[in-house]
Amino acid sequence: MDQLFAVAWQYVVGIVQPEELPMQAAQLLTAGMDSPALRDLAGRGRREDTAELAALFRRAVHELGSSVPDAEAADRCLLHHLAGQLAAGASAPGEVAGRVWQGLTAAQTRTEHEFFQAVGDEYYVDYIADEQPEAFRVWEAELRSAAERLSRTTAMEIRALQENAERDCRAK
Structure with missing residues (x-):
């Protein structure tokens, strides 16, 4: 399933x-x-x-x-997926942040909100990438750390979202 x-x-x-x-x-x-x-x-x-x-x-x-799943639940799954990809080294911080900046907004748990906060604002990250390389490296490290924390909760969160989808099916 x-x-x-x-x-x-x-x-x-x-x-x-x-x-x-x-x-x-x-x-x-x-x-x-x-x-x-x-x-x-x-x-x-x-x-x-x-x-x-x-x-x-x-x-x-x-x-x-x-x-x-509805759009919000699916977006939360995507958020966990992106964090897992970053934590595993399969995606770069800029790739993950770029996907989040494309309109991904669903977050309900503390670790999901922390991940969004670590992604930050696109204009700021673009600025530090060009003007402050050390600050950019710090941002990358903080984003990786937030991704690792979020990816530790992924199995539990996705299971809960899946159970909600199954409950919705039984209710119909």
Whole structure:
């Protein structure tokens, strides 16, 4: 189910595009998940109507006992994902900050707020990058530290968001 929820939040934030949903469905089938809508989606092509693919994906998620998270929950998942990428050294601080500056605003926990605070304002970071290299290195270190703290809470937070999605499904 974790893999299903990951595809769902990645779809909401645009990491997974609608035309990629048939391949994602095939991978979910390979991972052992099964439902009529999931099988139907896995058999579709990338060039089919994206609205139809999206509706089929939502139905498959529901048939599998979950629901597609709302934008705020998906943004929180993305925030944790970005922090994990930075903490693991898979992304640079500037890349992560750039994605946050593109409009990522969802934060509910103390560590999520601390991560946003560490990202800071784009205009300030641009200024220190050019004018104050030592201050820029300090910013990078503080952002990495905040990412490490946030990534330590990721499993628990994502599990809670996933459980909320499953509860929403049962309530419908």
